[in-house]
Amino acid sequence: MERSNWISLLIALTVIAIWEFSCWWFSVPDFILPAPSEILKTTVLKTSLLLPHAGVTALEIIMGIFLSLLVSVPLATVMFTCPSIERALSPFLVASQAVPVFALAPLLVIWLGYGLASKVLMAAIIIFFPITVSLLEGYKNCEREYMVFFDLMGAGFWKKLRLLYWPWALPYFFSGLKVGVTVATIGAVIGEWVGAQRGLGYLMIQANARLQVSLVFAAILWLSVMGLAMWVFVGFLEKRVIYWK
Amino acid sequence: MLSVSGLTKRFEGLTVMEGFDLTVPRGGFTTLIGPSGCGKSTLFDVLTGVFPRDDGRMSWLGEAVPDLMSRAAYMQQKDLLLPWLSLIDNAMLPAKIAGADENDSQEKASALFSRLGLHDFENYIPRKVSGGMRQRCALVRTLMFEHELVLLDEPLSSLDAITRRSLQALLLLLQSEFNKTILMITHDIEEALLLSDELLVLTPIPMRVRERFVLEMPKLGRNSNPELLKIKEHVLEELEGDLNGTI
Numbered sequence: 001m002e003r004s005n006w007i008s009l010l011i012a013l014t015v016i017a018i019w020e021f022s023c024w025w026f027s028v029p030d031f032i033l034p035a036p037s038e039i040l041k042t043t044v045l046k047t048s049l050l051l052p053h054a055g056v057t058a059l060e061i062i063m064g065i066f067l068s069l070l071v072s073v074p075l076a077t078v079m080f081t082c083p084s085i086e087r088a089l090s091p092f093l094v095a096s097q098a099v100p101v102f103a104l105a106p107l108l109v110i111w112l113g114y115g116l117a118s119k120v121l122m123a124a125i126i127i128f129f130p131i132t133v134s135l136l137e138g139y140k141n142c143e144r145e146y147m148v149f150f151d152l153m154g155a156g157f158w159k160k161l162r163l164l165y166w167p168w169a170l171p172y173f174f175s176g177l178k179v180g181v182t183v184a185t186i187g188a189v190i191g192e193w194v195g196a197q198r199g200l201g202y203l204m205i206q207a208n209a210r211l212q213v214s215l216v217f218a219a220i221l222w223l224s225v226m227g228l229a230m231w232v233f234v235g236f237l238e239k240r241v242i243y244w245k
Numbered sequence: 246m247l248s249v250s251g252l253t254k255r256f257e258g259l260t261v262m263e264g265f266d267l268t269v270p271r272g273g274f275t276t277l278i279g280p281s282g283c284g285k286s287t288l289f290d291v292l293t294g295v296f297p298r299d300d301g302r303m304s305w306l307g308e309a310v311p312d313l314m315s316r317a318a319y320m321q322q323k324d325l326l327l328p329w330l331s332l333i334d335n336a337m338l339p340a341k342i343a344g345a346d347e348n349d350s351q352e353k354a355s356a357l358f359s360r361l362g363l364h365d366f367e368n369y370i371p372r373k374v375s376g377g378m379r380q381r382c383a384l385v386r387t388l389m390f391e392h393e394l395v396l397l398d399e400p401l402s403s404l405d406a407i408t409r410r411s412l413q414a415l416l417l418l419l420q421s422e423f424n425k426t427i428l429m430i431t432h433d434i435e436e437a438l439l440l441s442d443e444l445l446v447l448t449p450i451p452m453r454v455r456e457r458f459v460l461e462m463p464k465l466g467r468n469s470n471p472e473l474l475k476i477k478e479h480v481l482e483e484l485e486g487d488l489n490g491t492i
Contacts (some may be wrong), residue, residue: 148295149325153342153390154315163338167329244328244370 034214042214043221049203054222056198060116060188061226064123065181072128073173076135077161086136097129102192109195119191119199126187127180133177138169171245174238181230184225246271247313247394247426252301254284261287262452265301267428267445271393274420274427276437278480279447279455280487285430288452293319305394307374315413318390318425321398324383326371331366332378333358336385339401348387356377357385361415377408384415388423395419397429401436409436416440417464434480438473439464446480456483 012163017038022028023035030038043050074097079086103123112118192201200219207215252265261284269275277285281390290296292303292314294312302309305316318339326335333354340350361381371379380401387395397416417440419425431437437444438460446456458476460467472484 010409145323145329146325148293149319150342151295152293152314152317152319153339155342159342164327167327207282242329242374 013111031211031213034217038214039217039221040199042219046215046218050200050218053198053200053203053219054226056116057119057185057188057192057200057223058226060119060191060199060232061118061123061181061184064184064187065127067120067124068128068131068180071124072176073130073135075128076132076139078135079132080139080165081157093129093132096125101187105194108191114165114195114197119188119196122191123184123187127184130179130183131173131176134172134179138172139165141172142168170213171238171242174234174242178231178234178238179225181234182227184230184238185227189223246307247303247305247428249292249303250301251365252288252291252303253299254287254296255299260451262291262450265453267454269394269426269428270442271306271426272420272424273442274417274429274440275443275445276429276431276441277445277447278431278434278437280449280484281454283430283447283449283487284452285447286398289319289396292396293317313396314395316392317394317396318392319388319396319398320383320387320400322400322402324371324376324379324486326379326382326386328371329371331368332374332382334364336389337370338381339386339390345391354385354389357388361385375408377404377412380404380408380412381415384412384419388419393424393426395425395427397427397432399432402432413440434477434484438477439467444476444480446483456480 020036023033023038028035034042075089079089101122104125106119108118108121112121144170146164147160150164155163188199189201189204192199193205196202200223202217204219207213207219247267247269249265249267252267253263264289264487267275267475277288279285287296291298292313294314294344303312304310305313310316328339330338336354336357337347337350340353355364355367358367361411363378363381363385366378371382374382374407380403383400392489400416401412404412413436416427416429420427429437429440441460444458444460446458447453447455448455460473460476462470462472
């Protein structure tokens with residue numbers, strides 16, 4: 001294990017130790033702040049309850065990622081190809097991020113119902129912006145000398161896109177995707193808070209209403225692990241795809 | 246023959262060249278040498294159509310052409326290898342873009358790799374090999390263009406002396422074995438005198454040909470030719486004079 005990983009582990013263990021000790025020392029009731037040992041116990045004992053809800057949230061996030069990729073990759077490519085379209089769309093893109101997702105969630109639930117669709121769209125809305133912006137930045141970052149060289153070889157736009165721009169932008173794309181998958185849980189959970197019958201967000205609301213705070217924390221733990229797992233997976237994919245770095 | 250006449254290029258009131266004339270005989274090796282910032286690279290940009298010219302005409306093999314884009318192979322100081330492609334795939338890029346048969350291109354590129362001592366490195370990515378190897382790969386790619394005319398913009402200036410010397414021999418191979426017509430820009434007067442059939446010394450902007458030397462002596466053993474040493478001293482004095490004029 002790398003030194004930085006050891007440091008991360010040490011920081012995590014220190015925080016958990018302080019938290020555990022403080023709960024015991026100050027006799028904090030479980031419905032205010034459960035100790036980490038209590039959260040772990042709940043996580044293990046309630047696995048059969050948490051797992052199906054985690055599965056639903058994971059599905060929403062994964063579908064959200066695919067939906068955002070379907071939109072952001074062509075959108076960034078079109079914006080790169082036609083600067084006038086980029087100029088026309090940029091204000092709308094920025095505005096879409098300026099609107100809080102909390103404000104959109106009730107509307108999406110009204111329009112798309114309590115099922116998966118509204119949560120998938122919520123996740124996609126959050127993810128598509130970093131991917132689009134990063135990919136566009138990657139395309140634009142292609143060095144002029146290479147573009148001229150491709151012109152001299154007589155390459156048309158599609159050949160340039162496939163052989164030059166896309167591989168050039170891949171590291172940027174993965175940076176955006178990493179940010180996207182990390183924040184994707186926010187969109188899905190907010191959607192579930194507003195209106196759902198399944199999912200970790202739904203479970204958190206239900207547990208909170210019953211003062212089962214350790215279950216709320218167990219759901220948060222699952223969300224964190226899911227976010228981390230996706231980040232690690234994208235990082236693994238990045239290393240395999242961008243082998244020349 | 247490449248013929249350029251009356252070439253004029255201005256950038257926001259700055260005249261880089263005005264009425265510039267140039268002739269490169271078919272199969273010849275012509276080198277341009279001049280002070281820094283005199284517009285040599287701009288000339289290549291205008292010739293290849295990267296920058297539009299303000300005036301002038303050019304023809305290649307007797308036919309008037311708007312520019313040399315897709316008519317000339319181009320190699321510059323930076324190797325411009327794509328970091329995600331293996332050396333052989335980089336070399337095959339011009340053929341791939343031109344839609345040539347992949348097997349034929351592979352065969353041709355492999356033969357050139359062997360010729361240039363790269364046969365064991367075909368599947369390496371550029372990051373894994375030395376600067377000299379990358380530049381040799383760029384040279385193979387230049388040969389893969391199938392264009393008779395080759396423009397070289399300081400192709401060896403980033404290399405160490407020993408690697409540069411071995412690549413100079415390969416540049417001569419370009420001309421003699423592959424029957425290329427070469428127009429090269431360099432800052433290295435010795436390199437110019439070793440390789441060229443014709444040397445054109447340029448003035449500071451607005452760029453024009455100040456002096457023309459036809460070098461008819463055999464290329465083998467030019468190092469010690471007293472006549473070339475005289476030309477070298479003369480050209481260096483002129484270039485130093487330009488440099489002193491700008492300080």
